[in-house]
Amino acid sequence: MERTLAIIKPDAVARRIAGRILQRIEEAGLQIRAMRLVRLSKVEAEGFYAVHRERPFFPGLTEFMSSGPAIVLVLEGEEAIGRWRRLMGATDPATADGGTIRKDFGSSIERNATHGSDAPETAAFEVGYFFPGIELASAG
Ligand code: CMP
Numbered sequence: 001m002e003r004t005l006a007i008i009k010p011d012a013v014a015r016r017i018a019g020r021i022l023q024r025i026e027e028a029g030l031q032i033r034a035m036r037l038v039r040l041s042k043v044e045a046e047g048f049y050a051v052h053r054e055r056p057f058f059p060g061l062t063e064f065m066s067s068g069p070a071i072v073l074v075l076e077g078e079e080a081i082g083r084w085r086r087l088m089g090a091t092d093p094a095t096a097d098g099g100t101i102r103k104d105f106g107s108s109i110e111r112n113a114t115h116g117s118d119a120p121e122t123a124a125f126e127v128g129y130f131f132p133g134i135e136l137a138s139a140g
Helices: 010-014 018-027 041-048 059-067 080-088 101-105 120-130
Strands: 003-008 031-038 070-077 114-116
Touching: 003 018, 003 080, 003 120, 010 018, 010 059, 010 070, 010 101, 018 070, 018 080, 018 101, 041 059, 041 120, 070 120, 080 101, 080 114, 101 114, 114 120
Parallel strands: none
Antiparallel strands: 003 070, 003 114, 031 070
16 A cells, blocks of 8 residues: 655646546545645745755746645555556646646646655655644544
């Protein structure tokens, strides 16, 4: 069993397509273990994306991620990290495969509708960033 942190980004929430993204998660058989609507501050977005601190897109990314409500989720299942990444598709919607979330709902590499952890170590950090008490909850 694996857990991953998913975010339905502010562009998708603002366009009222969060429900369609949640439907894809459910249809894929990934279990929603936790879910919360958040309005990140700039500082919280900077902390979450700290690994990208030196990248040229960091200011724009953190500005966008703190521009409106987003939905953070913990997804659980066999190979949840890879399965969620395949459902999302490539980071840039322009190069994402047809039928993926980013192809269907993303509008630019920044406004790409969703985020997902890229490895078990990042998943542990990212899940803990938003759901620090999750290990204490039952896995039912
Ligand atoms: P995400 O999966 O949230 O992880 C980091 C984000 O940075 C990524 O999705 C993109 O939205 C964004 N990103 C990555 N590369 C670029 C880029 N070249 N220009 C703008 N944003 C980028």
